[in-house]
Amino acid sequence: MLNRRTMLKMLATLPFMGGVAGSNAIRKVSGEKLARPGYNRDFFTELGVKPFINAWGTITAKSGSLMHPEVIEAYNYASQQFVDLNELQDKVGERIAEMLNCEAAMVTAGAASAMTLGAAACITGKDQEKIRALPNLPGQQLEVIIQDTHRFGYDHAVRNTGVKMVEVNGPREMEEAINEKTVMMLFFNAAGEHSVSREQFVEIGQRNNVPTFIDAAADVPPVENLFKYIEMGFDLVTFSGGKAIRGPQSAGLLFGRKDLLEAARLNTVPHSNTIGRGMKVNKEEILAMMVALEKYLERDHEKDWEEWENRVALIDEAVSSVESVETDHYVFPVANHVPHLSIKWDQEIINITPPKLRENLENGYPSIVTFGGDESVEVSVFMMQQEEVGIVAKRLKEELEMALM
Known part of the structure; x- marks a missing residue:
C-alpha cells in the first residue's frame, strides 16, 4: 500500500498529471484534438464518437475492457x-x-x-x-x-x-x-x-x-x-x-x-x-x-490487486480532503470482484447530487464514466489506464469543491 507521504506527493502532482499524462489517454483536453500515438487518423473524432476514461468497470455497453x-x-x-x-x-x-x-x-x-x-x-x-x-x-x-x-x-x-x-x-x-x-x-x-x-x-x-x-x-x-x-x-x-x-x-x-x-x-x-x-x-x-x-x-495477480488498492487510496485521498465527503472501500463478493470506492457527501454543504456529478464527469473533458445511484458516486479502478487515475482523482475533487456552498 502507498504510505501517506508518498500519496500526498502524488496528489501534489495532479494538475500536472491532468494536463500532461492524460494527453495519451484522451483525444480532447480543453478542446484540443489529440490522436493516439502511433495512429495516423483519429477515427473516433472523425465519427463524432467520444471516448472516455472507464471508472465503471467491464460493462459490455461501455465496451468492456482493453486488450493487452x-x-x-x-x-x-x-x-x-x-x-x-x-x-x-x-x-x-x-x-x-x-x-x-x-x-x-x-x-x-x-x-x-x-x-x-x-x-x-x-x-x-x-x-x-x-x-x-x-x-x-x-x-x-x-x-x-x-x-x-x-x-x-x-x-x-x-x-x-x-x-x-x-x-x-x-x-x-x-x-x-x-x-x-x-x-x-x-x-x-x-x-x-x-x-x-x-x-x-x-x-x-x-x-x-x-x-x-x-x-x-x-x-x-x-x-x-x-x-x-x-x-x-x-x-x-x-x-x-x-x-x-x-x-x-x-x-x-x-x-x-x-x-x-x-x-x-x-x-x-x-x-x-x-x-x-x-x-x-x-x-x-x-x-x-x-x-x-x-x-x-x-500475471502477478497479487501485484495487480495491490495496484488497484493503491488507485482507490489515491482517489480517496483526493476527495476526502473536501468538506463533508465520506468514502468507503469495498469489493463485490462475486462478479467484478475488485476494489471499488464509494463517495458520499452532505448535500447541504456540497450542493450537487450524485447523478448530476456523474453527468458533469461524463460530459466534461476528458469524459469520465462512473456509476452509482441517488446517494453516491461509485468508482471502479481496474479498467483505468495508469495515467488516468490521477486525472479521475483531480476531476472528482474539482467537481466537489466547485459545488461547496
Whole structure:
C-alpha cells in the first residue's frame, strides 16, 4: 500500500498529471484534438464518437475492457493469413483445455453465445437432425432447471434453443422437477448460493445424469475461479473473454466435458443450418482469446490487486480532503470482484447530487464514466489506464469543491 507521504506527493502532482499524462489517454483536453500515438487518423473524432476514461468497470455497453498489446499482436498476426477455421478451433481448444485443466474448450462469440451453444449441445448431442431442427424440435418441449433466484436477462440465450425454464427453490424441488424432458441445469454464479449450494447443485445433476452449466461470465478475478468450477464437477463453464481476461470484447470461453464441447462445435460456425451460425468467431478472435488467457494466467495477480488498492487510496485521498465527503472501500463478493470506492457527501454543504456529478464527469473533458445511484458516486479502478487515475482523482475533487456552498 502507498504510505501517506508518498500519496500526498502524488496528489501534489495532479494538475500536472491532468494536463500532461492524460494527453495519451484522451483525444480532447480543453478542446484540443489529440490522436493516439502511433495512429495516423483519429477515427473516433472523425465519427463524432467520444471516448472516455472507464471508472465503471467491464460493462459490455461501455465496451468492456482493453486488450493487452500481446493480444492485439496476435489479432493482427491472424488477420494477415488464411487458415482452416475448424483446425484453428481444434488446436486453440486443445491449448485452452491444457491451460484450464479440463477435457475440452472452445472460443465463442461471448459468454451469451456459450450459453446458447452449451444448451444446444445438451439437447442435440451430435444428432444432425436435431441440430438442424433447433429451436423447433418435434414433440414435447424440453426443460432446463434453474433456481428462481437465478433468473436473469442472459438466460434468454438458453431460451433461444426453445426450452422451457423450470424454476425451483431448494434441493427437494430441484429433485422433483427432474424428469424425462430435463436436458440441463443452469447455475448463475453471480446470484450466489441461496437455497442450493454449488456442490449440492452438481451432486443432484450427477446423480440424475443431467448436465450442469455454470455461467461465470464476469467472475474473474480471482484467477482460481477459472479452475474451481470444473474441479467442483460442473459439466460446462463459461467466462466472458472481453472482461478481466482482456481478450476481444466479442469473444468468450466455453469449456468442460469433451462430448458436450464436440456437440457445441457442431451447433455453430462454420457449420451451416445451425442455431449458432450467426455466432461467428473469426480466426483473429480465436487466436487473440488464446493469447489473452495465456497472459492472464501469467500475471502477478497479487501485484495487480495491490495496484488497484493503491488507485482507490489515491482517489480517496483526493476527495476526502473536501468538506463533508465520506468514502468507503469495498469489493463485490462475486462478479467484478475488485476494489471499488464509494463517495458520499452532505448535500447541504456540497450542493450537487450524485447523478448530476456523474453527468458533469461524463460530459466534461476528458469524459469520465462512473456509476452509482441517488446517494453516491461509485468508482471502479481496474479498467483505468495508469495515467488516468490521477486525472479521475483531480476531476472528482474539482467537481466537489466547485459545488461547496
